[in-house]
Structures are given as C-alpha cells and as structure tokens.
Amino acid sequence: MQEALNVADYVDEQKFFCPQEEDIEAELLDDDSIWSSLKGMLKKNKLAAVSLAIIIIVIFMAVFAPWVAPYDPNFQDVENLRFAAPSVQHWLGCDELGRDVFSRLIFGSRVSLVIGLVPTIIAMTIGTVMGLMAGFLGKRVDFVIMRFADIVLAFPSLLLAMVVMYTLGASLINIFIALSIVKWAGTARIVRAQTLSLKEKEFVEAARSVGVKKWTIMTRHILPNCIPNLIVLFSLNIPDSIMSESSLSFLGIGAVPPSTSWGLMVYRGKQYLFNYPWLALAPGVAILIVVLAFNFLGDGVRDALDPYLKD
Amino acid sequence: MAKYIIKRVLISIPVLIGVVFVIFFMLNVVPGDPVTLMMGEHIKPDLIEAFRERMGLDDPFIVQFFNYLKNALQGDFGMSYKLKREVSDLIFQAFPQTVKLTLSAAMVAWLIGIPSGIIAAVKQNTLIDRGFMTFSLMGVSMPVFWAGLLMQYVFAYKLGWLPVTGYKTWQSFIMPSIVLGWSSAGTIARLTRSNLLEIMKNDFIRTARAKGLRETTVVVGHALKNAMLPVVTMMAIQVSSLLGGAVMTESIFGIPGLGRVAVSAIGDRDMPLLQGTIIFTTMLIIAGNLIADLMYSVLDPRIRCE
Amino acid sequence: MSEQQNNAELLKITDLKTHFFTHKGVVPAVDGVTLEIPKRQIVGVVGESGCGKSVTAMSILQLISRPGRIVSGSIRLDGKELVGAGIDEIRELRGNKISVIFQEPMTSLNPVYTVGRQVSEAITTHQQVSKQEAKQRVIDIFKAVGIPEAEKRFKAYPHQLSGGLRQRVMIGMAMVCRPQLLIADEPTTALDVTIEAQILHLMKQLESDFGTSIMLITHNLGVVAEVCDYVYVMYAGKIMEQANIFDLFDHTGHPYTKGLLQSIPKPMAEKQRLYNIKGMVPNLLRLPKGCRFCPRCEFAMQECHEHEPELYDAGNQHLVRCFLYKNGGEPA
Numbered sequence: 001m002q003e004a005l006n007v008a009d010y011v012d013e014q015k016f017f018c019p020q021e022e023d024i025e026a027e028l029l030d031d032d033s034i035w036s037s038l039k040g041m042l043k044k045n046k047l048a049a050v051s052l053a054i055i056i057i058v059i060f061m062a063v064f065a066p067w068v069a070p071y072d073p074n075f076q077d078v079e080n081l082r083f084a085a086p087s088v089q090h091w092l093g094c095d096e097l098g099r100d101v102f103s104r105l106i107f108g109s110r111v112s113l114v115i116g117l118v119p120t121i122i123a124m125t126i127g128t129v130m131g132l133m134a135g136f137l138g139k140r141v142d143f144v145i146m147r148f149a150d151i152v153l154a155f156p157s158l159l160l161a162m163v164v165m166y167t168l169g170a171s172l173i174n175i176f177i178a179l180s181i182v183k184w185a186g187t188a189r190i191v192r193a194q195t196l197s198l199k200e201k202e203f204v205e206a207a208r209s210v211g212v213k214k215w216t217i218m219t220r221h222i223l224p225n226c227i228p229n230l231i232v233l234f235s236l237n238i239p240d241s242i243m244s245e246s247s248l249s250f251l252g253i254g255a256v257p258p259s260t261s262w263g264l265m266v267y268r269g270k271q272y273l274f275n276y277p278w279l280a281l282a283p284g285v286a287i288l289i290v291v292l293a294f295n296f297l298g299d300g301v302r303d304a305l306d307p308y309l310k311d
Numbered sequence: 312m313a314k315y316i317i318k319r320v321l322i323s324i325p326v327l328i329g330v331v332f333v334i335f336f337m338l339n340v341v342p343g344d345p346v347t348l349m350m351g352e353h354i355k356p357d358l359i360e361a362f363r364e365r366m367g368l369d370d371p372f373i374v375q376f377f378n379y380l381k382n383a384l385q386g387d388f389g390m391s392y393k394l395k396r397e398v399s400d401l402i403f404q405a406f407p408q409t410v411k412l413t414l415s416a417a418m419v420a421w422l423i424g425i426p427s428g429i430i431a432a433v434k435q436n437t438l439i440d441r442g443f444m445t446f447s448l449m450g451v452s453m454p455v456f457w458a459g460l461l462m463q464y465v466f467a468y469k470l471g472w473l474p475v476t477g478y479k480t481w482q483s484f485i486m487p488s489i490v491l492g493w494s495s496a497g498t499i500a501r502l503t504r505s506n507l508l509e510i511m512k513n514d515f516i517r518t519a520r521a522k523g524l525r526e527t528t529v530v531v532g533h534a535l536k537n538a539m540l541p542v543v544t545m546m547a548i549q550v551s552s553l554l555g556g557a558v559m560t561e562s563i564f565g566i567p568g569l570g571r572v573a574v575s576a577i578g579d580r581d582m583p584l585l586q587g588t589i590i591f592t593t594m595l596i597i598a599g600n601l602i603a604d605l606m607y608s609v610l611d612p613r614i615r616c617e
Numbered sequence: 618m619s620e621q622q623n624n625a626e627l628l629k630i631t632d633l634k635t636h637f638f639t640h641k642g643v644v645p646a647v648d649g650v651t652l653e654i655p656k657r658q659i660v661g662v663v664g665e666s667g668c669g670k671s672v673t674a675m676s677i678l679q680l681i682s683r684p685g686r687i688v689s690g691s692i693r694l695d696g697k698e699l700v701g702a703g704i705d706e707i708r709e710l711r712g713n714k715i716s717v718i719f720q721e722p723m724t725s726l727n728p729v730y731t732v733g734r735q736v737s738e739a740i741t742t743h744q745q746v747s748k749q750e751a752k753q754r755v756i757d758i759f760k761a762v763g764i765p766e767a768e769k770r771f772k773a774y775p776h777q778l779s780g781g782l783r784q785r786v787m788i789g790m791a792m793v794c795r796p797q798l799l800i801a802d803e804p805t806t807a808l809d810v811t812i813e814a815q816i817l818h819l820m821k822q823l824e825s826d827f828g829t830s831i832m833l834i835t836h837n838l839g840v841v842a843e844v845c846d847y848v849y850v851m852y853a854g855k856i857m858e859q860a861n862i863f864d865l866f867d868h869t870g871h872p873y874t875k876g877l878l879q880s881i882p883k884p885m886a887e888k889q890r891l892y893n894i895k896g897m898v899p900n901l902l903r904l905p906k907g908c909r910f911c912p913r914c915e916f917a918m919q920e921c922h923e924h925e926p927e928l929y930d931a932g933n934q935h936l937v938r939c940f941l942y943k944n945g946g947e948p949a
C-alpha cells in the first residue's frame with residue numbers, strides 16, 4: 001500500500017505540491033459553509049439585512065393579520081367613511097365602501113405572500129425534478145422535457161399566464177396553476193445545466209461505477225449540489241410571482257373578491273386615482289417595498305453563494 | 312458558422328409549432344360555443360350546423376390544429392368573432408404601435424440598465440452601488456400599471472406636461488416608454504453588474520492592470536466587451552419581457568398595440584383574435600432569440616472562428 | 618541618489634504582510650516577508666503550493682484585489698517606497714519598470730482581442746510611439762521569444778494559440794518595455810522541458826543584455842539550480858531559509874528545504890523511494906503555535922512547539938528560520 005502510493009507520487013510530481021485541492025472540493029458540499037456565507041453576507045450587506053427584516057415583518061403581519069389590523073377589513077361604513085382621507089384613525093384612509101385601507105392592506109398581504117410562495121414552490125419542485133431527469137437520464141427524456149421547456153420559455157410569461165387564466169377562469173387556485181405552468185421551465189433549465197456538469201464530476205462517476213442506483217445518485221449526490229442555485233432561484237421567483245399576480249388582478253383575471261390582493265386594490269383604486277390617489281398609491285407602495293426587499297435579498301444571496309453556483 | 316446558423320433556425324421550428332399547439336389547445340378547450348359567441352344567441356339550429364361545418368369545427372381536434380397551423384403559416388389567423396375582421400389585419404394594424412413602444416422602451420432600459428450596472432460593479436458594495444441598483448431595481452419592483460398610473464397622476468394630471476393617454480404624437484410615447492423601459496432596466500443592470508464582476512475576476516484583467524492601464528481602460532477596454540456578450544443574449548429575453556409588459560402599458564396609456572388587442576380579446580372572449588395576437592407575439596420573440604444568438608456568435612471570436 | 622546606487626539593491630521588501638480578509642477569518646498569506654533583489658541578479662522564490670509566493674509577487678505591483686490587502690511593511694524600488702504610493706505612481710511602474718509573467722498562461726490573455734493588440738498596448742501605455750512602430754516592436758519581441766510566424770501570430774486570438782505560445786506571448790508582453798525587474802511566476806510550469814530550457818535561456822539573456830533583475834517564482838528546484846543566484850524558501854507565508862544557490866544545495870539548513878530537495882526525483886539514481894514531506898501545508902486560518910513547520914518536521918523539539926523561531930544567521934548571507942541554528946553557524 002505504502003509502496004503503491006509512493007510510486008504514484010513519483011510519476012506525478014505535481015501531486016506533492018498541490019495537497020490543497022481536496023480541501024477545496026470538500027468545502028463545496030458543506031452545509032455549514034453555505035450558512036456562514038449567508039450570515040457573512042447579511043453582516044456586510046446592510047441592504048439585504050434590512051430587506052430580510054422587512055420581509056419578516058410583513059410575514060408576521062400577514063400571519064397575525066386579525067390582531068395587527070386596526071379594523072375589520074370588510075367592515076363598511078359608506079355613509080361616514082366613504083373616501084375618508086388618511087387620518088390618525090385611518091392611517092391610509094378609506095375606500096369607496098368606507099373600509100379601512102390599512103387593514104385591507106394587511107389582509108391583502110396574505111394573498112400576495114401566498115401567491116409569492118405557493119406557485120414558486122410548486123414550479124420549482126416540478127422544475128427541479130424535470131431538470132434532474134433531463135440532465136441525468138439524457139437522450140429522449142432530455143429531448144422531450146427540454147423542448148417543452150423551450151416552448152414555455154418562448155412565451156412572454158405574462159401572456160401565457162393570461163391564456164391559462166382565460167382558459168381556467170379567475171380564482172386563487174387557478175393562479176397557482178397558471179404561474180406554476182409559466183415558471184417551472186426556468187428552474188428546469190438551470191437544474192439541467194448543473195446536473196450535466198455534475199454528471200462529469202468524479203464523485204458521481206465513482207458512484208455510478210460501483211452501481212449506485214440512478215435515483216440515489218440524483219437525490220443524494222446531484223440534488224444537494226444544486227441547492228445553492230435553488231436558493232437563489234427561490235428568492236428571485238417569489239417577487240416575480242407577486243408581480244405576476246398583481247398584473248393578472250389588474251387585468252381582471254387574478255384573485256377574486258372578497259379575498260383581496262394588493263394587485264386587486266390598485267385595480268379598484270385606479271378609478272378614483274385623480275381624486276383619491278391614496279387608494280391606488282398605498283397598495284402599490286406595499287408591492288414596491290416587498291418586491292424590492294425580495295429582490296435585494298435575492299441579489300445578496302446570489303452574491304454570497306456565488307462560489308457555489310458554478311460547477 | 313453557416314452550419315451553426317442553420318442548426319439554430321432548425322431548432323426553433325419545433326418550438327414554434329409547439330407554441331401554436333399549446334395556445335390552440337388551451338383556447339379550444341374553453342367552455343362556450345364559438346358559433347354562439349360569434350353569431351349571437353338566437354340563431355336557428357340548422358344555420359349553426361351549416362356554419363360549424365363550413366368552419367371545420369366538427370373535425371377532430373388534431374385536424375383543426377393542422378388546418379390552423381397551415382393557415383397561420385400563410386398569415387391567415389382566422390376571423391375575429393367580435394370585430395368580424397381578419398385577425399391578421401387587426402394584428403398588422405396594431406403591430407407598428409407595439410414596435411414603437413417596445414423599441415423606445417428598450418432604449419430607455421439600456422440607457423438606465425447598462426450604465427447603472429457598470430457603475431454598480433465598479434463601486435461594488437458601496438453606497439453608490441446600492442443606490443444605482445436600487446434605482447434600476449425599483450422599475451422591476453413596481454407593477455408596470457401602477458408606475459404608469461403614478462406618472463399619469465404626476466406628469467399629466469398635476470403638472471400637465473404630457474398627455475394622459477394617446478398614441479398619435481411622440482410625446483404620448485414618453486411616459487409609456489419610461490415606465491416599460493424602467494421595468495426591465497433592473498434586469499439589465501443586474502446582468503451587466505454580475506457579468507462585469509465575474510469578468511473582473513479573470514486573470515486577463517490582472518494582466519491588463521499589470522500593463523499599467525488605467526482602471527477605466529481596464530474596465531471599459533478589457534472587461535466590458537467580454538461582459539457585454541451575454542448582455543446581447545439578454546436582448547432576446549428582454550424583447551420577451553418588454554412585449555409582456557407592453558400588454559399592461561398599452562392598456563394604461565391607451566395605445567392600440569398588440570397587448571391591448573389581446574386584453575380586449577380576453578374581455579370579449581374573442582378566441583381567434585387572442586390566439587392570433589399571442590402566437591404572433593411569441594413568433595416575434597422566437598425571432599428575437601434567434602437574432603440575439605446569431606449576434607452573439609458574430610461578436611465572440613471564439614465562436615466566430617469555428 | 619548616489620547612495621542608492623551604491624547598494625546594488627533594486628527592490629527591497631521589508632516585513633511585508635499581505636492578508637486576505639475572508640468571511641471565515643483572516644488569511645495571512647504573506648506574513649512578514651523580507652526579501653531583496655539586487656541589480657542584475659536572478660533571485661528564486663520556492664515553496665510548496667499555497668505558501669504565498671504569488672501573493673508576495675503581486676503585492677509588489679499592488680495587484681492584490683479584495684478581500685486581500687497589504688497590511689503593513691515596506692516595498693522599495695530603487696529606494697522609492699511603493700506601499701502607500703498613489704495608484705498613478707504604481708501604474709507608471711507596471712509593465713514599464715516592473716513587469717510580471719503570470720502563472721496562468723491559458724487565462725491571462727483577453728479572449729476577445731488579438732494577442733498583437735494586447736502586447737502593443739503595453740508599449741503604447743507607457744511610450745509615445747506610432748501604431749506602426751509598436752507593431753514592429755511587438756513582432757520583434759515575438760521573434761525574440763521564439764514565436765514562429767510572428768507576423769501572422771500578431772493577428773491571432775488567444776484561443777488559436779497553444780499553451781506554450783500563449784506563455785511566450787505573456788513573456789513577450791512582460792519584456793517588451795525592457796523592465797528593470799521582471800517577476801516571473803512559474804513561467805515554465807505549463808511548458809514542456811525543451812521549451813522550458815529555451816525560456817530560461819531567454820530570461821538569462823535578458824538579464825545579461827539589459828541588466829534586468831528577475832524574481833523567479835517556482836517550485837522546481839531544478840530550475841532554480843540552473844538560473845538563480847540567490848534563493849528564498851517560503852513556507853506558509855514566511856521565509857524559512859535564504860541562501861545563495863551554492864549554500865542552498867550544499868549546506869542546506871532548514872529541514873523543510875531538505876524535504877524539498879529530497880523530493881526532487883533524480884533521474885540518474887537507482888530505483889528509489891521518493892521522499893515526501895509528511896503531512897500537508899497547514900491551513901493558514903489555523904496555524905500551529907510555535908514554528909509553522911514543526912508538525913511536519915522530523916527534528917521538531919519541545920521549543921519548536923512553543924515559540925516561533927527567527928531567521929538565524931548561518932554566515933555568508935545564509936539565514937535559516939530554525940532553532941537548530943539558534944547559536945549561529947552550525948546546526949546545534
């Protein structure tokens with residue numbers, strides 16, 4: 001054994017001088033280092049840290065909406081409060097039915113956040129499975145899956161979502177379906193690329209050569225290495241979903257009353273824009289802040305995980 | 312090189328057919344009889360029958376699809392139910408407005424996105440970086456329709472500088488272009504920034520510095536050309552997102568382009584019109600992708616010389 | 618002025634510390650290096666991978682980028698302090714008075730420009746010459762570094778050239794302004810043996826023709842023996858031993874240097890076990906207490922685990938960072 005090793009060293013002089021290569025390889029799979037990169041990023045990147053704080057606050061408000069909101073969002077007082085301007089009692093004023101805009105904003109965040117999360121999770125799960133299969137199984141499976149992805153990606157996502165909503169009709173569930181259909185392909189493409197390059201790596205080849213099952217290789221060896229990419233995609237897909245929903249709502253094929261979303265609030269506020277601008281302004285600012293926060297956080301995450309994103 | 316071009320063109324054909332199929336499939340499973348939609352409620356049953364037959368609506372789905380595809384390739388997208396006109400006529404009437412809007416918005420997007428991306432990369436992790444990125448990401452983070460409303464409120468209603476809506480004068484395109492362009496400036500800025508940062512890590516940047524070049528020369532002369540190559544590809548994606556955003560922008564600003572045609576087709580449940588505009592738009596995007604790809608290969612000596 | 622000319626040092630680095638501030642901690646890649654490069658000499662810097670050779674070299678031209686930074690120390694060129702000098706002053710030197718041949722020939726050239734253009738740039742940055750003249754000089758230097766069909770290669774893109782040719786282009790770029798100091802960071806690692814010999818010959822010629830001093834970084838002690846006048850041995854960011862070339866080979870001081878020397882395969886020797894310094898280069902974030910080499914050292918004593926040795930004088934400009942030499946001269 002000793003002999004054999006030394007002969008190898010003799011042949012490859014370089015080996016002696018480069019003992020650090022393995023160290024670097026090993027770091028790639030280390031979960032702790034992903035966490036510590038993210039934590040380090042939050043310390044350095046104040047903007048991302050503030051964004052995270054905003055997101056946490058918004059999630060908190062959404063979860064505890066009944067306790068946080070000063071009024072019942074559906075309580076109407078048309079006679080006294082119709083178009084009431086922002087005041088101490090009603091921070092963001094009241095709408096055409098005399099409902100408190102701030103309370104509606106808080107309850108609306110529930111729909112917007114759910115729409116940010118659910119389709120993203122569905123789409124990314126589908127996309128990851130498809131990407132893994134396409135990349136790992138190759139050949140015909142790859143061809144079929146990727147042509148489907150090409151087709152989906154050829155559409156402007158909003159138009160495709162519009163057509164799906166048109167076909168299925170406006171409802172919350174259908175928004176989930178529409179956005180999932182639109183979004184899976186992007187993830188699939190990235191995961192496939194990652195899988196293809198990982199497939200060539202020694203540890204995968206080694207696992208294959210000793211007959212480890214395909215499924216096990218995909219889930220145990222390849223998937224964990226896609227995680228940094230998936231984290232970045234996740235954080236950037238959420239704001240995108242929120243925006244898409246608001247556009248659909250604005251076109252009248254998104255969320256349906258009584259469950260209100262921020263997009264729907266802008267849509268309804270639009271009619272009164274010139275006289276009661278706060279009705280459209282408030283939910284728009286809410287979208288802006290939350291989406292911007294997700295974008296900043298996502299960018300920060302991407303910067304921090306950059307070393308892990310490459311193969 | 313020629314082989315590469317041919318290959319790229321050939322690959323986009325099945326995608327194009329797939330696009331038509333997906334749209335055709337989805338819009339033809341919509342509940343509601345197209346004939347009733349087209350001719351109104353109170354029509355004699357035998358008339359309907361005759362009409363169905365003439366339109367081929369009783370053929371199997373796949374036959375209908377291939378007929379549609381065949382006609383579409385010849386520029387015939389059928390008749391609008393509501394407007395009772397050739398869909399292709401309506402598309403060609405709307406198309407120039409969308410082109411005007413998209414191109415001017417693309418200019419805005421590039422003018423904001425590229426310089427912001429470069430400055431942000433050079434001043435990475437400073438206040439300047441954050442400032443420029445915030446500015447260009449704000450466009451992405453605002454719903455296009457909301458930004459549009461806001462601009463209308465301020466510049467048209469309050470200040471009276473620009474027309475609220477319209478499409479006849481160039482002034483009426485200012486707000487829509489800014490709103491739409493800004494909405495994709497963030498993506499461009501992001502890509503420019505991250506590419507530039509990536510390129511700046513390359514060994515050849517160190518070589519350029521070691522020659523004694525000024526930092527500006529290093530960035531502009533050595534990094535930028537490399538960093539811009541992927542941004543060119545980005546143009547294609549951008550055409551896509553701009554055309555998507557045009558739907559909203561046109562609705563807000565009353566520009567009778569493709570997007571507004573599509574939106575009103577949804578409202579009227581005018582299936583052939585919706586189908587036609589969306590397929591046409593997607594065809595534009597596929598063509599855009601193709602052109603960007605070819606441009607990339609012309610610009611990059613590594614591919615060009617193959 | 619005259620005083621500086623008297624002492625024949627071109628470059629003097631004193632107690633240089635260049636650290637990388639990563640989120641995992643501070644990496645002291647160069648940790649107090651003192652090094653001199655006299656005029657008209659070839660000075661070798663050797664050591665295992667990751668010991669800080671390149672970082673030392675890059676510090677001279679301040680080509681260290683974030684998260685790295687020169688923390689302290691002094692670098693003087695002809696008596697002029699470079700640490701803390703303005704970037705414009707440094708830029709004047711780069712590629713002009715001091716040039717570098719980088720370790721990575723495959724990636725050190727910009728893929729979107731022709732090599733001719735990239736080398737001309739080195740001239741036009743520092744001298745007012747016409748495009749035509751610059752081109753001629755580039756072609757001349759290409760010929761000098763042994764690039765065949767130099768005129769044709771002028772218009773080639775990097776990806777059209779082999780690794781050896783790219784390295785020659787890099788060498789040409791470094792020499793084209795006839796620098797006072799040439800930093801060659803493993804200039805021959807990527808090349809095969811015949812070309813290596815040619816390149817080394819070329820560098821020697823440069824030294825004798827133009828009086829260029831050369832800092833030659835390598836981990837090939839064979840190369841060192843061939844061309845260097847004086848050698849520094851680095852380990853984990855510190856100089857472990859420094860000696861002129863004869864003392865280094867004949868009176869090797871430091872156990873680490875001995876290890877390095879023993880691990881050169883000797884072609885003439887009979888079938889032998891190749892010596893291997895046991896263990897690995899320490900992680901710079903977790904340096905051992907005491908001497909940084911002691912965990913791998915055969916001669917480690919109690920003292921080595923507790924205190925860091927200084928560079929002890931072994932006479933004849935031969936310094937060794939090892940307690941064995943504490944009492945000067947001969948090993949204890």
Ligand SMILES: Nc1ncnc2c1ncn2[C@@H]1O[C@H](COP(=O)(O)OP(=O)(O)OP(=O)(O)O)[C@@H](O)[C@H]1O
Nearest residue numbers: 637639644646665666667668669670671672673684
């Ligand atoms: N950007 C960086 N960030 C963190 N640490 C770095 C960075 N660059 C270099 N280092 C550290 O500095 C140390 C010295 O690196 P250097 O490149 O000088 O080694 P070297 O002696 O030139 O090795 P080689 O023979 O492989 O070229 C390495 O251990 C490395 O960990």
Ligand SMILES: [Mg+2]
Nearest residue numbers: 670671720802
């Ligand atoms: Mg090195």
